Amino acid sequence: MVTNENINESHSGKICFYGAGSMAEAIVRGLIHKQVAEPTSISMLNRSNQERLTYLTNQYGVVTSNQEEQKNKLLDEASIIVLAMKPKDAKEAITAIAPHLSEKQLLVSVIAGLSIDTIQKLLGFEAPIARTMPNTSSSIGYGATGISFSDEVSEEQKQQVLTMFEAVGTVSVIPEEKMEILTGVSGSGPAYVYLMMEAMIAAGIEGGLSPEQARELTIQTVLGAAVMMRETGEERPSCVPILHHRTAQPSRHWISCARAISQRLSKPPSAERRSVPVRWGKP
Numbered sequence: 369m370v371t372n373e374n375i376n377e378s379h380s381g382k383i384c385f386y387g388a389g390s391m392a393e394a395i396v397r398g399l400i401h402k403q404v405a406e407p408t409s410i411s412m413l414n415r416s417n418q419e420r421l422t423y424l425t426n427q428y429g430v431v432t433s434n435q436e437e438q439k440n441k442l443l444d445e446a447s448i449i450v451l452a453m454k455p456k457d458a459k460e461a462i463t464a465i466a467p468h469l470s471e472k473q474l475l476v477s478v479i480a481g482l483s484i485d486t487i488q489k490l491l492g493f494e495a496p497i498a499r500t501m502p503n504t505s506s507s508i509g510y511g512a513t514g515i516s517f518s519d520e521v522s523e524e525q526k527q528q529v530l531t532m533f534e535a536v537g538t539v540s541v542i543p544e545e546k547m548e549i550l551t552g553v554s555g556s557g558p559a560y561v562y563l564m565m566e567a568m569i570a571a572g573i574e575g576g577l578s579p580e581q582a583r584e585l586t587i588q589t590v591l592g593a594a595v596m597m598r599e600t601g602e603e604r605p606s607c608v609p610i611l612h613h614r615t616a617q618p619s620r621h622w623i624s625c626a627r628a629i630s631q632r633l634s635k636p637p638s639a640e641r642r643s644v645p646v647r648w649g650k651p
């Protein structure tokens with residue numbers, strides 16, 4: 369584990385978040401909570417949303433700005449710049465900041481689907497880049513982040529990036545060509561689990577449990593199963609009956625429950641389900 373000195377002592381020790389949305393906030397919350405960086409060494413910049421910046425300053429004590437001159441100054445001063453805008457805004461944003469960056473500054477991208485090569489082309493030079501894929505659970509410190517580094521990233525910079533993302537969960541360093549598959553597993557993974565949980569809750573309510581009971585039982589069950597898998601090291605702990613297993617004899621009750629849940633899962637997501645936003649506490 370890298371200590372907090374690593375980020376604060378190197379170069380300027382300042383981290384600038386270019387894009388101040390949900391993912392930027394999740395990482396900043398982790399950095400401050402785990403004392404990996406001082407609030408005053410963190411700046412968060414956006415395009416225009418002043419209400420959002422006021423909230424971030426009040427909540428975390430970080431420096432914020434949406435004013436061109438101050439933004440450029442904060443970018444200049446930072447040793448780490450985190451690109452945290454939506455993919456659709458990336459081209460315009462990266463091209464705009466390119467003249468203010470140097471090859472000594474480390475760029476950390478959380479932008480889904482944007483390759484290291486594309487970022488370097490947009491910048492016009494071969495900057496050290498860490499391409500990352502965090503997930504929504506980073507907002508509560510239980511994230512699973514994949515990271516790929518460009519050849520230009522130094523060992524010290526790699527440690528800094530690991531420290532940043534270990535503050536919001538676990539980290540896997542992977543070659544960039546594996547980033548899409550990692551996105552399928554952990555980037556989008558919470559969505560599959562929520563879908564399954566929704567089906568379990570609905571099946572419980574249909575069977576006569578109260579909504580509160582169905583919800584609490586489902587949460588504790590998924591939590592328990594995850595911890596069980598981690599603690600036993602087994603993908604399917606031996607106490608679990610398996611339908612096609614030769615020796616295990618699943619009960620009739622187990623089979624009917626599994627059937628009810630899989631029937632629900634085979635239905636297309638409802639409009640309501642599709643529109644449920646991830647709640648990150650953003651104003």
Ligand SMILES: NC(=O)c1ccc[n+]([C@@H]2O[C@H](COP(=O)([O-])OP(=O)(O)OC[C@H]3O[C@@H](n4cnc5c(N)ncnc54)[C@H](OP(=O)(O)O)[C@@H]3O)[C@@H](O)[C@H]2O)c1
Nearest residue numbers: 387388389390391414415416417453454455457461479480
């Ligand atoms: N949310 C997730 O679960 C998740 C998971 C993995 C990866 N990601 C990636 O994280 C990135 C950010 O997602 P998010 O959910 O945090 O987005 P978000 O909440 O919509 O925030 C985007 C931020 O980018 C700012 N921005 C846009 N264009 C800008 C520009 N030209 N200059 C400066 N700031 C600009 C916006 O500022 P204004 O509000 O002022 O326009 C806003 O602060 C995305 O690329 C996404 O792929 C997200």
